[in-house]
Amino acid sequence: GIGRAVAVLYAREGANVAIVYLPEEQSDAEETRDAVESEGRACLLIPGDVTDREFCEEAVGRTVDQFGKLDILVNNAAYQQHQDSIEELSDEQWDHTFKTNIYGYFRMAKAALPHLKQGSAIINTGSITGMNGSKSLLDYSATKGAIHAFTKSLAQSVQERGIRVNCVAPGPVWTPLNPSDSPAEEVAKFGQQVPYGRPAQPEEIAPGYVFFASEGDSSYVTGEILTFLGGGTTAA
Known part of the structure; x- marks a missing residue:
């Protein structure tokens, strides 16, 4: 998914990479490690x-x-589960989505900040659903909207420390997360609603993370939400 694409591209740019992942994703993490190491980085x-x-x-x-x-x-951690209505959305799912998608971002940023120096960067993963909403992803969309606001607020909070905080907000991307809980007929049509007529590949999104990570390229950029929408707009 996006995480692997970003890790590999960072390695290609000369960075060593640490990857945080759920234990049940061990095999995927090992594949990502192999890809990073093949670029000559740790x-x-x-x-x-x-x-x-x-x-x-x-x-x-x-x-x-x-x-x-x-x-x-x-x-970049995220959890999503489609539900047809708010009545079908359990309190347990709501809590889990928020704890993963926004609490996790807050806690990782808070833990990282004492170690970040001037010129460092925090990059969050948002979503077009955080701007336009999604009728079947009520909780997920709410967390993505929160991530966008968190990005802008944290950027203001740490600007004087020389730390930039930005957000990449993709539209449809072909990752394991997006089609994982959808019926086969919906998976077949995934991403066709955008002008490009297809979802993005993770490798098409990853350069945004490199841009935000590069002090030379994005030194004047903080608190921004960068969308990748395949020709679409942020209007509902």
Whole structure:
């Protein structure tokens, strides 16, 4: 998905990478590590759950111990589950979506900030659903809207420290997350609503994360939401 594409592109640009992932995604994480190492860079795997505050602190600590510093934080963890109506959306799902998608971002950013120096960057993953909404992704869309506001607010909070905070907000992207809980007929039509007539590939989104990570390219950019919409607009 997007996380692997970004990790590989960062490695190609010369960065060592630490990857945080759920333990059940071990095989995917190992494939990503192999891809990063094939670019000649080091890759640290850190299994755990970003809904756990102590784990977030541990993940940052392990990264700094391994590489000696931390320059870029990418918050990309996400959970989504389609529901046809608000009546079908359980409190448990609502809580889990928020704890993963926005609590996790807050906790990782809070843990990382003491280690980030002037010129560092935090990059969050938003979504077009956070702007336009989605009738079947009520909780997910709400968290993405929160991520956009969190990005802008945190950017203002740390601007004087020389730390940039931005957000990449894709439209439809062909990742394991998006079609995972959809019927086959909907998967076949996924992304056809945009002018390009198809979903993006993760590799088409990853350069946005490189732009925001590069102080040379984005030194005057903070608090921005960069959309990748295949010719679409942010109007509902």
